[in-house]
Amino acid sequence: MANIPYKIYLSEEEMPKAWYNLKAVMKELPPPFINPATSKPCTAEELNHVFCTELVDQELNTRDQFIDIPEEVHNFYKMYRPSPLVRAYCLEKKLDTPAEIYYKFEGTNTSGSHKLNSAAAQVFYAKKQGLTSLTTETGAGQWGTALAMACAYYDMPLMVYMVKVSAEQKPYRKAVIETYGGKVIPSPSVTTEIGRKILAQHPDTGGSLGCAISEALETSMKKENCRYVLGSVLDHVLLHQSIIGEETKAACEKYEIQPDILIGCAGGGSNFGGLIAPFMGEKIAGKNNMEIIAVEPASCPSLTRGRYAFDFGDTGQTTPLMKMYTLGSGFIPSPNHAGGLRFHGMSPIVSKLYHDGYFSARSVEQTKVFDAATYFARCEGILPAPESAHALKVAMDEAIKCKETGEKKTILFGLTGTGYFDLSAYMSYNDGTMEDHIPSDEELEKGFATLPQVEA
Amino acid sequence: MANIPYKIYLSEEEMPKAWYNLKAVMKELPPPFINPATSKPCTAEELNHVFCTELVDQELNTRDQFIDIPEEVHNFYKMYRPSPLVRAYCLEKKLDTPAEIYYKFEGTNTSGSHKLNSAAAQVFYAKKQGLTSLTTETGAGQWGTALAMACAYYDMPLMVYMVKVSAEQKPYRKAVIETYGGKVIPSPSVTTEIGRKILAQHPDTGGSLGCAISEALETSMKKENCRYVLGSVLDHVLLHQSIIGEETKAACEKYEIQPDILIGCAGGGSNFGGLIAPFMGEKIAGKNNMEIIAVEPASCPSLTRGRYAFDFGDTGQTTPLMKMYTLGSGFIPSPNHAGGLRFHGMSPIVSKLYHDGYFSARSVEQTKVFDAATYFARCEGILPAPESAHALKVAMDEAIKCKETGEKKTILFGLTGTGYFDLSAYMSYNDGTMEDHIPSDEELEKGFATLPQVEA
Structure with a gap:
């Protein structure tokens, strides 16, 4: 274990050539999507109206453990991957812990996050299918940026419905996408029926992610050769994100690093699912007994306080129903600066694995998260995204425990991105105005009341 | 030359262990600094009042071609270095050029630029000397961020005088530093005599870099165990930045890459001087005949339209006099979004090499620079800093020439940083309101009129 560099970069030859499909190794599968109109499982044909054909194939693939990464996508990956696996020597020293800490850092590309891993793949398949435009929504803006980057690379027109309040508060995010x-359209907008309807009822609304999804979906359905693309939650997104876990595993094996604890933040679950994929595959097969922890904000605790139930993916209740840990599509998380973790539900794959006891979950308060983020920035140099700092916080907690017990554990966490576009959050932390919001049981009950009555 | 990866990372063992001191290999040296009060060369003792002792030693060292990087600084470098040398395969393809294009990318650390290379060294020496605080100024904010990062790492208090208009226009830069x-103090401020004087005369002023320098200097002189640190222009800063060129050269040698053209942007000259250092050393020794090009904004053309003369480093005319290419310390460059290139002068080393004909210089207009930046972002993924995009623009020009002539040249340029904190510039480019400003001969004459009457 001697002489581990600060940053481990795989060579191009060592980069993974296939994605890792967790569903092919799970002992039990998550139930299929349900069409709310028929109460029956969605067919591939139904999904093909919304998503690219190859993505639907991947979504439904429970057979192949490895799915080849197309050469074009592999070449795109080579522009910004492999991402480094970093040994946090300086953090270890400052914490004075016997633990070894590593982080897989996905923030070295311009989107500032892991989101580009799926964008690169999704736009490639859209181009291959002959589509002539795409739509999506973005809240915090990381997904919109990543998708715009991929669309620029493949020369594919893109319309991004951006939550109006985000577009106003984050003009620089909008500027990057442009x-x-x-093309950025603040949502709700007059370009869709649902947008016009909402504007008529609430002319001053700042919009919501649920509304932006509904607008992007409506536009994609009405436009010829257009499809909607989504940056999290779905199985094919987790599949693309498995590149994170595969690179991490390859780097660990190269340097004989054996993580005892693996930690990721979880919003929709794509980064977490991607990071853990190959490690979880081994755990399911009984080949390791790694402790795996998902971290979520206390203000939006879908795993730690949610219900495992069928629910819609959007507030507008227009998507198919997915069985997942959810707070109800009507749950409105209180203000939190980790926009990427403010989703009421959770990836069906991640939810099923959690339900079956393969990993644990913790929720943390945002002021504690920013304590950890600032501490980390000052010794490791990198300014973390608020989302990523959730995983960091728990990694630091575990390292401090090691100091107390004297255990020399190996802790590995996913640092999904940078906070360059989240500085208003750091400003509110720096000036002491940041607050924590933990929903009361009554607030949660209001969210659960919006769950659809489905029995599958 | 086959099979060159997209990104070349040196291993930790391959990282340079010493800085490259250009002055030890130059056939003629730049003249020493002149003390404007005595009209005599500055002594080490005089400089020690302002700068750390070891930095003064480095500033005056014309003897040692290699100066060891202290182990502590080498370890700091390992946190974010080596930076990648990237083969711009996608840019080459999009330009349809036979040229091979490479760029050394310094933007992967949180400061977003190469500035951290010198900050890491300067704060280390300050700590070693037992200093208890530092002062500096920042305009665009890259230097202030880099220095704050290094001060956090070494636990050294820092006061940053930030040009007031910058602090207001770039609240996020201020937030990162904090x-x-x-500690960020918008300049002019009431904390210094010069600040109070300027405020009394011009209560509504937005400040200037010259004034911020004067305030930082005044504070450092009055405070015990405090020194002033500077992020460009000086010889010891170029020395630290030679890590860029040394890594580049090591990567080139590893993959048998032989650049025909080497291109860097030049503001104060630290990045340019650092990038070219070891290549220039060989050129001086007659071992290569590389074409080397410095690129500056047409709005602030110190090399292409300036005079080679003794001048002050600041508008307030408080620094020693340096012989350099200058537009006069009273020259006020018209608005330009490349804040890091808006300096009236140029590094004395870079100026001397230019005067002696070792490289050429070009000036470019900012709208053309942003054309290139956007083109690059869309195919290579990275959003360049406006400063860095000056070098990119000329690299693209040269690659297009190769297409016309059919020559298969190897072009290497320095991409010094990212544009995440320059999005207001991109916004003005996107919405078509960006303008070019080329100073008239009369405007230049006004600047030259502020040159001091010195003959050394």
Whole structure:
């Protein structure tokens, strides 16, 4: 174990050539999507109206453990991957812990996060299918940026419905998307029926992610050769994100690093599912007994306080029903600066694995998260995204425990991105105005009351 | 030359262990600094009042071609270095050029630029000397961020005088510096005599870099165990930045890459001087005949339209006099979004090499620079800093020439940083309101009129 570099980069030859499909190794599968109109499982044909054909194939693939990464996508990955696996020597020293700490850092590309891993794949398949435009929504803006970057690379027109309040509060996020050629439409907008309807009822609304999804979906359905693309939650997104876990595992094996604890933040679950994929595959097969922890904000605790139930993916209740840990599509998380973790539900794959006891979950308060983020920035140099700092916080907690017990555990966490576009959050932390919001049981009950009555 | 990866990372063992001191290999040296009060060369003792002792030693060292990087600084470098040398395969393809294009990318650390290379060294020496605080100024904010990062790492208090208009226009830059624990004081301020004087005369002024330098200097002189640190222009800063060129050269040698053209942007000259250092050393020794090009904004053309003369480093005319290419310390560059290139002068080393004909210089207009930046972002993924995009623009020009002539040249340029904190510039480019400003001969004459009457 001697002489581990600060940053481990795989060579191009060592980069994974296939994605890792967790569903092929799970002992039990998550139930299929349900069409709310028929109460029956969605067919591939139904899904093909919304998503690219190859993505639907991947979504439904429970057979192949490895799915080849197309050469074009592999080449795109080579522009910004492999991402480094970093040994946090300086953090270890400052914490004075016997633990070894590593983080897989996905923030070295311009989108500032792991989101580009799926965007690169999704736009490639859209281009291959002959589509002529795409739509999506973005809240915090990381997904919109990543998708705009991929669309610029493949020369694919893109319309991004951006939650109006986000577009106003984060003009620079909007500017990046536009620099990459994406068309940003603050949502709700007059470009869709649902947008016009909402504007008529609530002319002053700042919008919501649920509304933006509904607008992006409506536009994609009405436009010829257009499809909607989504940056989290779905199985094919987790599949693409498995590149994170595969690179991590390859780097660990190269340097004989054996993590005892693996930690990721979880919003929709794509980064977490991607990071853990190959490690979880081994755990399911009984080949390791790693402790795996998902971290979520206390203000939006879908795993730690949610219910495992069928629910819609959007507030507008237009998507198929997915069985997942959810707070109810009507749950409105209180303000939190980790926009990427403010989703009421959770990836069906991640939810099923959690339900079956393969990993644990913790929720943390945002002021504690920013304590950890600032501590980390000052010794390791990197300014973390608020989302990523959730995983960091728990990694630090575990390292401090090691100091108390004297255990020399190996802790590995996913640092999904940078906080360059989240500085208003750091400003509110720096000036002491940041607050924590933990929903009361009554608030949660209001969310659960919006769960659809489905029995599958 | 086959099979060159997209990104070349040196291993930790391959990282340079010493800085490259260009002055030890130059056939003629730049003249020493002149003390404007005595009209005599500055002594080490005089400089020691302002700068750390070891930095003064480095500033005056014309003897040692290699100066060891202290182990502590080498370890700091390992946190974010080596930076990648990237083969711009996608840019080559999009330009349809036979040229091979490479860029050394310094933007992967949180400061977003190469500035951290010198900050890491300067704060280390300050700590070693037992200093208890540092002062500096920042305009665009890259230097202030880098220095705050290094001060956080070494636990050294820092006061940053930030040009008031910058602090107001770039609140997020200020927030980053504060997150790293730096104290930001919008300049002019009431904390210094010169600040109070300027405020009395011009209560509504937005400040200037010259004034911020004067305030930082005044504070450092009055405070015990405090020194002033500077992020460009000086010889010891170029020395630290030679890590860029040394890594680049090591990577080139590893993959048998032989650049025909080497291109860097030049503001104060630290990045340019650092990038070219070891290549220039060989050129001086007659071992290569590389074409080397410095690129500057047409709005602030110190090399292409300036004079080679003794001048002050600041508008307030408080620094020693340096012989350099300058537009006069009273020259006020018209608005330009490349804040890091808006300096009236140029590094004395870079100026001397230019005067002696070792490289050429070009000036470019900012709208053309942003054309190139956007083109690059869309195919290579990275959003360049406006400063860095000056070098990119000329690299693209040269690659297009190769297409016309059919020559298969190897072009290497320095991509010094990212544009995440320059999005207001991209916004003005995107919405078509960006303008070019080329100073008239009369405007230049006004600047030259502020040159001091010195003959050394």
